[in-house]
Amino acid sequence: MKRTLQGLSSLLVLLFIVGSVSFAQDAKTAITNAYNAAQEKATAGSYEEAIKEFEDVYEDAEEAGLADIQELVVGQLPRIYSAKASEAYKVFQANQSLETIDAAIEAFQDAQNAATEYGESSIAAQMANNIPQLYYVKSLVQFRQEDLEGASATLDLAIAANSNYAQAYFQKAIVMRNQGKATTDVVAMFDQAITLADMYGQGQVATRATNQAVQTLLSAGAQTVQDNQLTRGIDLLTRAAGYETDEADVFFRLAEAYNKRSLYNDAVTNAQKALELESGGVADKAKIYFELGFAYQMQNNKDAACSAMKNASYGQFRDSANHKMEFELKCPGTSGS
Known part of the structure; x- marks a missing residue:
């Protein structure tokens, strides 16, 4: 009987093992x-x-x-x-x-x-x-x-x-400008984009950010000069020029501002720089020659003023330039000479 029980126990263990293996x-x-x-x-x-x-x-x-x-x-x-x-x-x-x-x-x-x-x-x-x-x-x-x-x-x-995401800083500056944020804050964001783009060899982003920084300063500077806030306007435009820009309008606006400040040597220097950079035709250069001619006029340099005003006598500046040549400068060849 004892052997029978032992055999049955072994069989049950074997069946359990087989069942477990089968289940697994x-x-x-x-x-x-x-x-x-x-x-x-x-x-x-x-x-x-x-x-x-x-x-x-x-x-x-x-x-x-x-x-x-x-x-x-x-x-x-x-x-x-x-x-x-x-x-x-x-x-x-x-x-x-x-x-x-x-x-x-x-x-x-x-x-x-x-x-x-x-x-x-x-x-x-x-x-x-x-x-x-x-x-x-x-x-x-x-x-x-x-x-x-x-x-x-x-x-x-x-x-x-x-x-270090330069493109994100660039776009942030664009958004800030459209929100009407302070010019200095907008330009600071463009500057951060330029710094990072230069650091990581992203030349295209650096160029775009530089151009937009210049345009932002130019727009604000020109408006400020128009509002006769000349010191502030000159500061903004000088910052724009500091980007080594080839934007002729920056230097034209500086010449305009310096003429308003009666700083005629600076006006001549910036007008000449604007003429070097301006790639347009005679009508595009007329406004620059007008500022140059005015600066020469105030320096009592009649010959240079007449020459500049002659080149300014195009497009919307034609009447103003002709008036100065005839009635103020009395340039040779005019009825006032």
């Missing part, structure tokens, strides 16, 4: 099949479904102690998240809406988080590098929609994510 094998088969099904979803571009199914496979494999399948899932998920993010950006490119760029940003953030969680540092870094650019793109959409406050806030996010 069935579980591995089911999880493997689920893995393959998730892979098919990913290949078909059904990324959302694939991610959900792979995450379920990971949990089931962890419960079943199938570390090899877990490793396979870890190798797949970050790449599928990345593919989903790329697809989201393609959707944005097709319609350029705020909703789709927001969806793309969220998808890239999810991909970064997944890659970090599963130890794929290269994918995580790639996603992180894309996010500031996506914020920049979003700001352009907002700018086109005249949502300047929103564009500014989004650019702040781009800069916070990448403090």
Whole structure:
């Protein structure tokens, strides 16, 4: 009887072991099949479904102690998240809406988080590098929609994510200018873009930022001179000239301001510089010659003044130049001489 009980006990243990092995094998088969099904979803571009199914496979494999399948899932998920993010950006490119760029940003953030969680540092870094650019793109959409406050806030996010992002500083300056922010603050933002662009070899961005800084200072300086705030106007225009610009209008406006300040030597110097840079025809140069002629006139240099006024006698400056030559300077060849 004792031997019979011992034999029965051994049989039960054997049956339990066989049953456990069979159950484990069935579980591995089911999880493997689920893995393959998730892979098919990913290949078909059904990324959302694939991610959900792979995450379920990971949990089931962890419960079943199938570390090899877990490793396979870890190798797949970050790449599928990345593919989903790329697809989201393609959707944005097709319609350029705020909703789709927001969806793309969220998808890239999810991909970064997944890659970090599963130890794929290269994918995580790639996603992180894309996010500031996506914020920049979003700001352009907002700018086109005249949502300047929103564009500014989004650019702040781009800069916070990448403090060396020259293009974001450039666009921030553009937005600030359209918001009517102080000229000095706008130009400071352009200067930051120039500094970073030069540092990282982004010549095109540096050139655009330089040109826009000059135009900002020129516009503000010209208006300030027109308002007879001459010291401030000259300061702004001198800053514009400091960018080694080839913008003739900067030096013309300086000549104009210096004439108003009765600083005729400076007016002559800047007018001559403007003439060197002006590539237009006689009508474009007329306004510069007029300022040059006036400066010479106030220096009592009649010959030089008459010569300059003769060249100013075109377009809208024709009558004013002719009046000076005939009635004030009494230049040779005029009825007043």
